[in-house]
Amino acid sequence: MKKAPILRGFTLAYLLFLYSPIILLPIFAFNDSRVVAFPLTGFTLNWFSEMLGDVNLRNAAKNSLIIALSVASLSTVLGIFAARASVRYSFPGKAPLMGLIMLPLVLPEMIVAMALLVVLLSLNITLSLLTVIIGQTLICTPFAVAILTSAFQSLDRSLEEAAMDLGETQWSTFRLIILPLVMPGILVSFLICFTISFDEFIIANFLGSGQPILSVYIFGQFRFPAKVPSMLALGTVLVLFSIILLGVAEYFRRRGIAKAGGKDTGGFL
Amino acid sequence: MAATPKSEARAGLKLISPTAIYVILLLAVPLATVLVYSVMTGGRGVVALPLTIENYARLWSQPVYGFIMFKSLMVALTVTLITVLLAYPVAYYVSFHVRPERKSLWLFLITIPFWTSYIIRVSLWFVILGYDGVLDRALISLGIMDTQLNFASYGIPAIIFVLAHAYAPFAVLPVFVSLEKVDRSLLEAGQDLGETRWRTFLRVTLPLSMPGVIAAALIVFIPTVGDYVTPRLVGDGKEPMIANFIETQLLRLQNMPQGSAFAVASMTMVGIVSIAFVLLNRRFLRGQK
Numbered sequence A: 001m002k003k004a005p006i007l008r009g010f011t012l013a014y015l016l017f018l019y020s021p022i023i024l025l026p027i028f029a030f031n032d033s034r035v036v037a038f039p040l041t042g043f044t045l046n047w048f049s050e051m052l053g054d055v056n057l058r059n060a061a062k063n064s065l066i067i068a069l070s071v072a073s074l075s076t077v078l079g080i081f082a083a084r085a086s087v088r089y090s091f092p093g094k095a096p097l098m099g100l101i102m103l104p105l106v107l108p109e110m111i112v113a114m115a116l117l118v119v120l121l122s123l124n125i126t127l128s129l130l131t132v133i134i135g136q137t138l139i140c141t142p143f144a145v146a147i148l149t150s151a152f153q154s155l156d157r158s159l160e161e162a163a164m165d166l167g168e169t170q171w172s173t174f175r176l177i178i179l180p181l182v183m184p185g186i187l188v189s190f191l192i193c194f195t196i197s198f199d200e201f202i203i204a205n206f207l208g209s210g211q212p213i214l215s216v217y218i219f220g221q222f223r224f225p226a227k228v229p230s231m232l233a234l235g236t237v238l239v240l241f242s243i244i245l246l247g248v249a250e251y252f253r254r255r256g257i258a259k260a261g262g263k264d265t266g267g268f269l
Numbered sequence B: 001m002a003a004t005p006k007s008e009a010r011a012g013l014k015l016i017s018p019t020a021i022y023v024i025l026l027l028a029v030p031l032a033t034v035l036v037y038s039v040m041t042g043g044r045g046v047v048a049l050p051l052t053i054e055n056y057a058r059l060w061s062q063p064v065y066g067f068i069m070f071k072s073l074m075v076a077l078t079v080t081l082i083t084v085l086l087a088y089p090v091a092y093y094v095s096f097h098v099r100p101e102r103k104s105l106w107l108f109l110i111t112i113p114f115w116t117s118y119i120i121r122v123s124l125w126f127v128i129l130g131y132d133g134v135l136d137r138a139l140i141s142l143g144i145m146d147t148q149l150n151f152a153s154y155g156i157p158a159i160i161f162v163l164a165h166a167y168a169p170f171a172v173l174p175v176f177v178s179l180e181k182v183d184r185s186l187l188e189a190g191q192d193l194g195e196t197r198w199r200t201f202l203r204v205t206l207p208l209s210m211p212g213v214i215a216a217a218l219i220v221f222i223p224t225v226g227d228y229v230t231p232r233l234v235g236d237g238k239e240p241m242i243a244n245f246i247e248t249q250l251l252r253l254q255n256m257p258q259g260s261a262f263a264v265a266s267m268t269m270v271g272i273v274s275i276a277f278v279l280l281n282r283r284f285l286r287g288q289k
Helices: A005-029 A046-053 A055-088 A094-106 A109-122 A129-153 A157-165 A170-199 A202-207 A214-221 A225-259 B005-037 B054-061 B063-097 B100-115 B118-129 B134-141 B156-166 B168-180 B184-192 B197-225 B229-237 B242-252 B256-287
Strands: B040-043 B046-051
Touching: A005 A225, A005 B063, A005 B100, A005 B118, A005 B156, A005 B168, A046 A225, A055 A094, A055 A129, A055 A170, A055 A214, A055 B005, A094 A129, A094 B005, A109 A129, A109 A202, A109 B005, A109 B242, A109 B256, A129 A170, A129 A202, A129 B005, A157 A170, A170 A214, A170 A225, A202 A214, A202 B242, A214 A225, A214 B118, A225 B100, A225 B118, B005 B040, B005 B256, B040 B256, B054 B063, B054 B256, B063 B100, B063 B156, B063 B168, B063 B197, B063 B242, B063 B256, B100 B168, B118 B134, B118 B156, B118 B229, B156 B168, B156 B229, B168 B197, B184 B197, B197 B256, B229 B242, B242 B256
Parallel strands: none
Antiparallel strands: B040 B046
């Protein structure tokens, strides 16, 4: 490889810029001062214990977990149906249907949230965790479809035909042959949807009226300077959590590619 | 397997039906409702007949609507320009100067910040750039400034800065993908024929990677123009953008028809700009044959 010191320097500076706010998270989360500023004054675990002692926060975290697990499951299941149908079959109305399913990718989230809110309010439906789950599933399904489509595409059609020739039914072929082969894709889809839902703010804020949800709670707390250090502690935990989840997703993605005999072509999306 | 087209169509439709029903009921119907509301007569908490184009007429006659749309458009286009310009050299470096087996590691490093909570990243900028924040205290203690800079209150420049940071990783991937597709032998040919490296880049690599650049622009433009959190938090919330204004219309003023008309008009504008990007892309693709 040719050396390119200027480009390399630029890229490293760019990475530093990308990571700069995130790097500050652990630094100030362990800093022994309520004021978030340099120079650092000492080491403390106070902010972490303050975070753990916060009942509202625990409640919000519990709700976020319920939402994220539901959204990840629902989006992945809906994603399996859509991805399998679009890869395996051709049928009338396929392009507009797939377009509609993928639409939230190119629609600002606020529009999706407001359109849904207008309908829910008109029907006098009470906003709850359920309405958040419904809304976030719309946002996550396109990601699930994109991930699962590439998983289904790498399947060898002849394996399936062989199973059918050997007397398996369509369902047992799916269960015994197809499902195990696309399992890494399903896991990746689940983890990505979980991460998106867990961090999502707009729908949680507008469709979850009043319910404590983690992202909404964080947004509110950052405005009180006294609360900032414990939010930084929480942020440190969440970023670590996201990175671990993504690491696991990346591991399964690579395994999925290896299983299908493909070549690694880069990251997600 | 001798599946006749008809039975295949039926099987496909049956399989996709759960997802299709879900998005039709919960996405298509709500969007259609907004469209219908936008031509109904409205007031505080009222949605009534007769049908009217009054709401759209008001978008023209009252300058505030046009101003918000224009401002959001300018902010989003500036952010798009900055992120794409910054992302190009990074994508170029990873594609041309990183060993193939290390490429996915670099891409992974670039995309991680995108997968960490958006709320936390934006709130952190607020802590860093806000009044008496990390930046202010550092500048004062270093003797560079003697009063607080409070960059977060600088309205539009602060919003542009935070958005450009938040959406930066989005721009790298599409550019990288298009650079990976550039046939390396073309570059050698260019240099064998006596072109300098810089001229080869301008005449071969850059045009070939334009589809990726335009895809990146689109991927950054759409979420930034509709961003809600950053204008709310940065700039003291005094510079509302489209999403903030929709919230005001729909939830604070409870005027659903007027809010719907504004949402429809804004999305039409976003659609027109996006189509312009796509057409540019077409032109480059055609030029490549």
